[in-house]
Amino acid sequence: MASLFRRMLHGTFLTLFVIAAALSPEEVEADVVIIGGGSSGTYAAVRLHDLGKSVIVVEQDDVLGGNTNTYVDPQTNITIDYGVVVFHDILVAQNYFNRLNIPFAIAPMGSYGTTTFANLKEGEVIANFVPSNPTNALAAYGAQVAQYPGLGAGFFLPNPVPEDLVMPFGQFVQKYNLGDAVQIIAGFAQGYGDFLEQMTLNIFMGQGLQVLESMQTGFLIPVHHDNHEIYDNAFQVLGSDKVLLKSKVVSTNRSFADHVEVTVQTPSGLKVINANKLVMAIPPKLDNLVDFDLDGTEQSLFLQFVNTAYYTGLVRNTGLPENTTYQNVDVAAPYSLPDLPGLYGLGATAIPGLLDVKYGSQTAFFDDAVKADIIATIIRLRTNLGIQTDEEPEFVAYNSHTPFRLTVSPDDVKSGFYDKLNALQGHLHTFWTGATFDTPDSALLWNFTETLLPLITA
Incomplete structure (x- = not known):
């Protein structure tokens, strides 16, 4: 009996020791x-x-x-970068890629297929839409950005903070007659919510001199087209x-x-x-x-x-024509910018029938609501195009990049x-x-x- 008791006691201590460990x-x-x-x-x-x-x-x-975010097609092994796409050709990026043994090339940011302009809220293709020539306005914009060299290294602002930096970007555009550059600048500012209401400071930070230079000289792109x-x-x-x-x-x-x-x-x-x-x-x-x-x-x-919201993904079974990219525009809106929340566009990819989707909002939504709106937008477009199909668009990849752009009020900025x-x-x-x-x-x-x-x- 004593031996049995000792074995039980030993077992209890061993169990307690294992639990404690x-x-x-x-x-x-x-x-x-x-x-x-x-x-x-x-x-x-x-x-x-x-x-x-x-x-x-x-x-x-x-x-x-x-x-x-990178998607690998299970049938072809083709990779699609649907999050971060390209990088600036600067020394720190070159050194990093070399350190990680990733071959790269310098090339313009491209797109697949032909681009069609459409009001995706209405599902209507906009015939004969011609974007403004941004050349002169971009040069004038760059001259404004260059006045604040501290912004090239972070949020290092003059003191006192100039009124130009804290005014809504739409007002800044009007003040300096930059309207012809709005479409292209906004294209590099996806995820910024209400673009024209964003402080000019935030636009300068995200779309500064390096972006303007890369537009002209090209971006650093991994040769394998696999950013992951x-x-x-x-x-x-x-x-x-x-x-x-x-x-x-x-x-x-x-x-x-x-x-x-x-x-x-x-x-x-x-x-x-x-x-x-x-x-x-x-x-x-x-x-x-x-x-x-x-x-x-x-x-x-x-x-x-406070923050804006940004969502990205890949959708198949859309029924839409292959090798066609749809850029969302609203000709009734200032500078034809798309109405948000909504899609910035539907992008053709290297995989026929697979579309890249980018969705922006001033505030966050549940993922299911974002996905449902994207699917409804695709169905609305193909219906208005007269495309008859029973296929249901389907996500093969999806990611929320929310919270995206964190910002504070103009008064906070001016208060240091x-x-x-x-x-x-x-x-x-x-x-x-x-x-x-x-x-x-x-x-x-x-x-x-x-x-x-x-x-x-x-």
């Missing part, structure tokens, strides 16, 4: 922990790794890449033990004098990461940061952000918001990167992140 988080150390494995976070990780720093990346999705190759190769550089996929931050503690503590729920259990520095590469919206120990300064700044935001770099051992601190443009975000590296490694 399972519940006890694994502790790991790193020089830098990076939250977010999108464009900025992955770039920061690779560069810090190459600079001899140990890094750990925490990413909630099952792959790195963020808004870089960047992140696949980066994953190999960093190693699977340094990239925590499908993982979520549970808590942070930045109160220590010499390090930060980040607790992460991973598929294999809790991990506590002790690191010298923290790099935040996710949108700083408060609902993204509920598990972070934000202080009053951070909360008061991030509370001021961006000076205060930039002052967060290094605060509580934390550094911030990503589109909120510059622009939603991969190559320019890599350039911005590069400027932080000396501070992070100090």
Whole structure:
């Protein structure tokens, strides 16, 4: 009996030990922990790794890449980039591609097939629509942007902030007679919501001198037409033990004098990461940061952000003519810009019958509502074209890039918001990167992140 009791007691202790071991988080150390494995976070990780720093990346999705979405056709293995498409031909991008062994070429941003202009809200093709010649207006626009060289490195504004920068872009266009350039500038500003109501500052940031130069000289394009190759190769550089996929931050503690503590729920259990520095590469919206120990300064700044919404995907079984791209225009609207929320257009792709769709809104919608509106728009167009088919359009790929453009009010800008935001770099051992601190443009975000590296490694 005593022997049986001892065996039972031993079994109980062993069970408790196993449970305790399972519940006890694994502790790991790193020089830098990076939250977010999108464009900025992955770039920061690779560069810090190459600079001899140990890094750990925490990413909630099952792959790195963020808004870089690539579809691989299961039958042909043809790849379609339906998120990030091209990159600026600047040194930081060339160096990054070379580091990751990704061959590239410099070419204009192209499109497949012929372009037809249509009012997609009404489902009507606009015959004989001729876009304005933007040449002179683009030159005048570029001259205005060039007056603010600080914007080439982030939100570094003159003090006091000029009224031109905080006025709605529609007013700015009228003031400087830039109407002929609106269509083409807006085409590079998809996802910005109500384009003409956006502050001129935000348009300058996203569609600045580098965009104008790339329009003339060409963009950097991966030869394999597979932009996700960047992140696949980066994953190999960093190693699977340094990239925590499908993982979520549970808590942070930045109160220590010499390090930060980040607790992460991973598929294999809790991990506590002790690191010298923290790099935040996710949108700083408060609902993204509920598990972070934000202080009053951070909360008061991030509370001021509002955001636009952007959605992208690929649709088949549309019944529409192959090799035809439909650009959405509304001739009754100022500068013929499309009415939002809605599609910017339907783009032909390298796969016949597969259309690239881009959808924008000033505010966010549920994904099911966005998909339903896109499908209804396609059916409306083909019905008005007299195309008879029972095929139901079907998504083969879809991603929400929401929140997209984070903005604040003109009064906030004039009150020094961006000076205060930039002052967060290094605060509580934390550094911030990503589109909120510059622009939603991969190559320019890599350039911005590069400027932080000396501070992070100090």
